[in-house]
Amino acid sequence: MIDGISAAFTDLMTWPSPLYLALGVVLGLVVGIMPGLGGGGAMALLIPFTFAMDPSHGIAFLMAVGASSGIGGQVTSILISVPGDPPNAATTLDGYAMTKRGRAAEALGAATFSSVIGATIGMLLMLAVLPFARDLVLAFSYPEFFMLALTGLVLISRLTGPSVHKGLIAAGVGLLVAFIGLDPVNGNPRFTFGTLYLWDGVDIVPPLIGLFAGAEMLALYSLGAGRAMATAPPGANRSSVLDGLRATIRHWRVVVTSSFIGFAAGLVPGISGTLASFLSYGQAARSSKHPERFGKGTPEGVIAPETANDADKGGALLPTLAFGIPGGVIMAVLLSGLLLHGVPAGPNLLRGDLHIVYVLVVAAFLPRLAAAGIVLLLGLKAGVLTRVRGDILAPVIAVITLLSVYALRNEPMDVLLALAFSYVGYGMVKFGFSRLTFIIALVLGGLFEQSYHQTMATFGPGGFFTRPFALTLFTLAILTLIGPALLRLVRRRPATRDAEERIHE
Amino acid sequence: MSDRPASKAATDTTRGRNIDRVVFDLVLVAFLAVFVVTALDLRTGSRLVPLLVGTPALAAMLIRTVLDITGRVADHRAPDHVPETAEDEGVASASFVDLARAAQREVAADEEVPDEDDASRRRLQFTLWAFGFVLVAMLGTYFLPPVLGLHTYFLPAAAVALPLILGLGRVGWIRSIAISGTVIAAMYYLLITFLNVRL
DSSP states (O other), rough: OHHHHHHHHHHHHTTTHHHHHHHHHHHHHHHHHHSSOOOHHHHHHHHHGGGGSOOHHHHHHHHHHHHHHHHHHHHHHHHHHHOGGGHHHHHHHHOOOHHHTTTTHHHHHHHHHHHHHHHHHHHHHHHHHHHHHHHHHHOOOOHHHHHHHHHHHHHHHSSSOOHHHHHHHHHHHHHHHOOOOEEETTTESOOOTTTTGGGGOSSSHHHHHHIIIIIIHHHHHHTTSSOOOOOOOTOOOOOHHHHHHHHHHTTTHHHHHHHHHHHHHHHHHTHHHHHHHHHHHHHHHOSOOOOOTSSSSHHHHHHHHHHHHHHHHHHHHHHHHSSSOOOSSSHHHHHHHHHHHHHOOOOOOOHSHHHHHHHHHHHHHHHHHHHHHHHHHHHGGGGGGGGHHHHHHHHHHHHHHHHHHHHTOOOOHHHHHHHHHHHHHHHHHTTTHHHHHHHHHHHHHHHHHHHHHHHHHHHHHHHHSSSSSHHHHHHHHHHHHHHHHHHHHHHHHHHHHHHHHHOOO | TTHHHHHHHHHHHHHHHHHHHHHHHHHHHHHHHHHHHHHHSSSSSHHHHHHHHHHHHHHHHHHHHHHHHHHHHOOOOOOOOOSSSSSHHHHGOHHHHHHHHHHHHHHHHHTTOOOOOHHHHHHHHHHHHHHHHHHHHHHHHHOOOTTOOOOOSSHHHHHHHHHHHHHHSSSOOOOOOHHHHHHHHHHIIIIIIIIIOOO
């Protein structure tokens, strides 16, 4: 493992990789701090630019953007109480309260140091668990992969979006879009509607860019110039970033506990980072000697969520690399990047050379360190980026987005497709259909259909229900679907019985 | 009395939103129906999985559409963002389930979109601009001879479209042209010189 990490480090320190990493850090920070485009959208937008790079450098560049955008999101959470991404939301509770009390620099220091430490622990945990995951994944056959894809989709449908009903519909639509192209059984064109363009299927990048970058730009433009003009309250600089470092060291137990919580939550698809930050915030409050200080500006309330939401990347990377099942937008983009560079995810990756895994580990750590350094150097001045007008930013990014979609394959139809998906994405957001479920269904469509046919051909229909892992996964999917309703029923019954007894009395 | 126009406006917005929702539902129904009907004409092996996925999805979407048309379902948009202080909702002392729900709410709340009249006008403006830009670029690419040594009309169309929308957004024409020029030059260098894209 040490050899692998040092080889990855050497690879990423070979020119021009440091330049790409530095660029990724700056871009990630900028998109993290500026309103609108999140880390996942920015990564999707930048995939075409990685074609000129070595696969390992391109993947590291994407990882640098994703990692730094999380650090950028902390800045807005702490300074103006606007979370850059949902995982930063728990940070606003105490981060902004610290800013109001003139301790913004300390909060920024605590957030950046704890996120670097959290990310490092998360990645180390991932490396520690990876050999076990490798044994597990090598024991998997077609039925397990089918059930894994099915359970992943059901879990994401349940956890993201306001309605599981709409989540499952989004998954169905995503799978159908994935079935466009040559079918895996007969090799005949399917759902191509007479166009040659669709024979190769729908490439993942135009929908990804449309759904997550295009739709955000439409929403940002519709907000006009009024958004993102917030400023930090006066007197926000009466502390030092080094106070934040001291607080992080002082609360090392919170850092360690939150890292473990973050890693475990990272394995849950859909809301992993957000779940991690809220759970660790709650845990830190419960285990604190002064729980009453939470919400009023205590550094522990910043350290816990920021450690957890960066440690979760290690957990989220595990199913992405080991099974080829991404749990979130950033992991879906990363998986797309890997596939576009010809790097297989899942068993084929784990059976072969693990260099790319070590590259991802180093790329999760180094850019975060650099981003933390930049944020600490800029301090409160970093917040100035939040004042960029949405009505300027949206058209500029829209043009860059559409041109980069064209750059992917020199295909004008890809641009039209991305544009169409921008509006589909906007509609999905507006009417409560989960975009994440749709895109993950699109990613998993091939695996879903192929493993179904391979199971039927190899094991017959019994293969889905007679193998222990497949059956466990199927049970999990069913419980995810009907579990909450059953729980509600069980809880309601005694109350109803009590009420009936009272009426009889 | 003075609340009446406000409440009428709110009712109009809700009605407009419900119409939009039903239209979106119908688009999804049509999309799913096209896939299911097309799948029926395929060979058995090719159509099996699409039908296994498409038929229940279509049925679920039809139910959703009927519920939306009859107004049986409340607006499922996410509740408010997490409050400024933890005290308001007791996040600090919440149970595991409550914290998980708070996380779920926050993910859903991130998916909020503005809904006012001005926002609708701006959305329409952006939509017309974006489709206009792409259509001009594509029509130029397919039907006009190349200009300035470029292979497509994407950069020329962007050079016209970008200052136009920035100017319409009251950015100021000189500033709009300066921003557009910088973006176009950067994209030219990145895509054509650095990545050898046939732009």
